[in-house]
Amino acid sequence: MAINVIIAGPRGRMGTEAVEMVTNEPNLQLVACIDRKNDKEKMREYPTLSRLKIPVFEDPEECFHTVQADVFIDLTVPEACFDHATIAIQRHIRTVIGTSGLTNSQIEELSAISKENQTGCIIAPNFAIGAVLMMQFSKMAARYFPDVEIIEKHHDQKLDAPSGTAVKTVDLIKQTRLPKTQGHPNEEEIIPGARGAVDDGIRVHSVRLPGLVAHQEVIFGGSGQTLSIKHDSIDRKSFMSGVKFAVENVIDLNELVYGLENILDK
Template identity: 30%
Template sequence: MDLLNVCVAGATGWTGEAVARAVLDSADLRLRTAVARSAAGADLGAVWGGAELGVPVFSTVDDALDDVDVLIDYTSHTAVGRHVRTAVVRGVGVVVGSSGLSGADYEEIAALAEEHGVGVVASGNFSLTAALAQAAARLAARHLPHWEIVDYASATKPDAPSGTARELAEQLAAVRRPEYAVDPEHTAGHPEARGASIAGTQVHSLRLPGYTLAVEAQFGLPDERLVIRHEAGPSPAPYVAGTLLATRAAAARRGLVRGLDALLLSGD
């Protein structure tokens, strides 16, 4: 069996550590390098407080990509775009687990991936249940013309909307644009109270203590309403299996795949 060499950027972070440990436990994946600026120069096992694993930690993605097949990025919204472009130009596939990239960013990344012959799999949420919720929302949008999105996260989440909410809005826009009885831009009083328009969909982001992550797509018709809601608990466990699935897919593909649900529904 040929092993896929993997680099995890953000391997000391909340999700990144869980994913890196899962790579170590996988028979077909090898954790070759890690990226964490605060631990650069150390062995990842020692950084985690255990025995050395033979996995060097680097301060930059560019330094960590030698003999790497796929980069898994769980860093920050400020760094992810640079990391993805660096890897793709180096001929390394990428799994994008960090939020912060716009539709325009992904258009550029798609072109780069095609040019350099590598696969990029990006998802606002690598939870299998979140992916299925997105697929259900796309189906609903084919039949129900009115919808909005509510995005919930902890008070400390620095970006809004979440990657999950942004991706969902963009996926629904690919089905059609929602209809509004009163265009949000024409709202009397404070139009900003109607939320942000993401790909034509109004998205409302709540940042409060007590939430981890949740996204709702709310669809309405006269005298009835459909709510498709995904919630995640306080551990990173929901995102591990989908990330590993995407890692294997990125190594075997060329070009950009948006959304874990695209992989699940294709059967790949």
């Protein structure tokens, strides 16, 4: 039986790819989309949705009330995403979130709502399987190389910095690495911010340029050696296998899971 899916953010770059992926997968069925800037006259902006007669709703409440769905995918912005996910989970629609920029308190609140309603939710800082492995390898390496810096690079339309992938990488590294202040104790930033953001002594540098998609390098330094773990997404299609994987697995969850790495081996 096909999994009925609602997608929020069908006009975005990720949303466009997700619409194409879902409509081309035999075990997935796109039943509606949510776009708060939609109106009936703009259906021509959605050629795939128009051809398949997929309804596009401005109001998420109306969408979730009108359409029977198994899974909701949100690929919007943090402010809208939190509201969408809250409504979906409370209506017992399992939810997959690819929107980055949610605060820790928002994630904790969604986790509580998910648990209360016994309705699964997956928040994935990155859907590319290679990026998930990069984060896991970094966690392993940090046990032996405590000196580490992260350089993440994304397109210039990305709203949050550092990226959700970088934040998740830092969280994973902190699980195996003791806090440490890196660099010379008397170092000075001639230009403020030159050394990047810092979390638990880990330096994070964000690059935003046109032409980029999603890239991250985690650089470890040790006595007489360095180790670099790098991942590059050069096309947003690289994220779709992870989106499909999340949709197929969230069906069996009754609570919130943060990061695809937690379900890869299940």
